[in-house]
Amino acid sequence: MSGRFIFLKKKLDPKAAKLIKRLWKQVIVRNNSKISQFIEKPKDRKLIFVAAEHGNIEFLTILIREYPDLLFEVDENNYTIFHYAVKYRQNDIFKLIHQIGSFKDLIATLKHEKKGNNILHLAGILAPPDRLSIVSGAALQLQRELLWFEEVREIIHPLDAQEKNKKGKTPEVLFSEQHKDLKKEGEKWMKDTANSCMIVATLIATVAFAAAFTIPGGTKQDTGSPNFLLKDSFTIFAIADGASLALSSCSVLTFLSILTSRYAEKDFIWRLPTMLLIGLLTLFLSVVAMMAVFCTTFFIVFDDGKRWCAHLVTGMASGPAILYIILQFRLICDIVSSTYRRWALFKPRKHNFSFKEEKATEPKKEKLLSVIKKFKW
Incomplete structure (x- = not known):
């Protein structure tokens, strides 16, 4: 079974999941720089973001259980896996945001460095065709898009909901333009x-x-x-x-x-x-x-x-x-x-994952500080 097939497949085979758990336990004993090199993919794409894009919740859950810091990894656009979940309408990935406590507020403030789009702007962008087609009829597809927009609005500050991107568009204006057709x-x-x-x-x-x-x-x-x-x-x-x-x-x-x-x-x-x-x-x-x-x-x-x-x-x-x-x-x-x-x-899943901080490579206090430093304001 190829590595790409494993992390793109939404429903993992039990043997494949067991294999990933064993391999990942060997990876996390290394230092942070080695772990970062391991999850990097060609063309500057990280493994976790590709998995989030395709909605592979089982693969991400296995990794996050052993190395919680992956929740706060950002790509070159300052996006986390939750931004990818909103952009590609992967609700199983997005549900995890309700289980990270106060860090949810920090993630909600992150935005694209060049375009200035926050996470609500991503909800205002039209979903990919393959994610729209999961419901029948254009009216129900628009309904699903509106539900996503309202759900993301609930996790951010009211002022962030009115924030404009580099083109001077608020999330609501962007949503109306993107979903006009x-x-x-x-x-x-x-x-x-x-x-x-x-x-x-x-x-x-x-x-x-x-x-x-x-x-x-x-x-x-x-x-x-x-x-x-x-x-x-x-x-x-x-x-x-x-x-x-x-x-x-x-x-x-x-x-x-x-x-x-x-x-x-x-x-x-x-x-x-x-x-x-x-x-x-x-x-x-x-x-x-x-x-x-x-x-x-x-x-x-x-x-x-x-x-x-x-x-x-x-x-x-x-x-x-x-x-x-x-x-x-x-x-x-x-x-x-x-x-x-x-x-x-x-709806958040119960016991979707549990942090195993005793297996982390840094003490708890230093880990939290290192996570906060990753955010670019």
């Missing part, structure tokens, strides 16, 4: 999705409304009441038809609200995804109710004989509902995960 794509994607779903919901509402006046089995001429009024299947038919009409109408109104939204950046965090989720769920339930209306009609008609025909139709009618779930499952999961479980995206 993605915002347009997100608005178009949301409108196209809402428009298509609204057409389907409108058709279902029309069918449900018409079914209410086309009673299966007809009515009695003298009283006008349905002939099969006392049958349980007729009761299910009436309830399902009313539910289908109500749910499809709610779906239409929800998608109409999406089409008439103002589409501000903040709306993509919670409001628009929530309305889209409500619209999709009510549309699904209206499809199920419509299929129930269709099936109960056969049970009413074939109640006295050939019930196998009604059962066969019921089995076939379940197909559209199952197909809907299959086609929309990924989208619904992304909406729920990004909107209602976003805390899990940046």
Whole structure:
């Protein structure tokens, strides 16, 4: 197994992890200069920054457990592994920042020596395409970018959030400029999705409304009441038809609200995804109710004989509902995960690593001083 493959692979093989632990224990007994030479890579790239860029949390955890100073290593641009985590949207690496105590404040103040970008500016820069594509749809991609920006904002001082880079741009201005095209794509994607779903919901509402006046089995001429009024299947038919009409109408109104939204950046965090989720769920339930209306009609008609025909139709009618779930499952999961479980995206892991200071090469006091000296103000 090549060295490059080991530290770029996010999920390490147990044997590979065991090998890295043994090799690293032999490295840390050397002095700091030898350790620095070991982690250097060609073209002035350090091993830990390449690993952070690719999100290899297992590899970094093994190294950090034995040599905590790696958390505070900076590259030629004065960036730490946390800056790389933000730049390349590696949330597993970024979670470590919540476990380093007061050093978090020091890291948050570091910025690019030439461009003047701090860690929030990096959150304002558009993520690489491979990190954007982990969620479906431009609107949800913009939502993920906004969540990253808000999360990074929480770890820095309010004054740093308004700091300008060398081009005179604050993080918010940089975010708006970098994500201008993605915002347009997100608005178009949301409108196209809402428009298509609204057409389907409108058709279902029309069918449900018409079914209410086309009673299966007809009515009695003298009283006008349905002939099969006392049958349980007729009761299910009436309830399902009313539910289908109500749910499809709610779906239409929800998608109409999406089409008439103002589409501000903040709306993509919670409001628009929530309305889209409500619209999709009510549309699904209206499809199920419509299929129930269709099936109960056969049970009413074939109640006295050939019930196998009604059962066969019921089995076939379940197909559209199952197909809907299959086609929309990924989208619904992304909406729920990004909107209602976003805390899990940046939630610190417990016992992710523990410092083994007794194995460090310097006394604790001298180590802390040496770490502080590494910061360039």
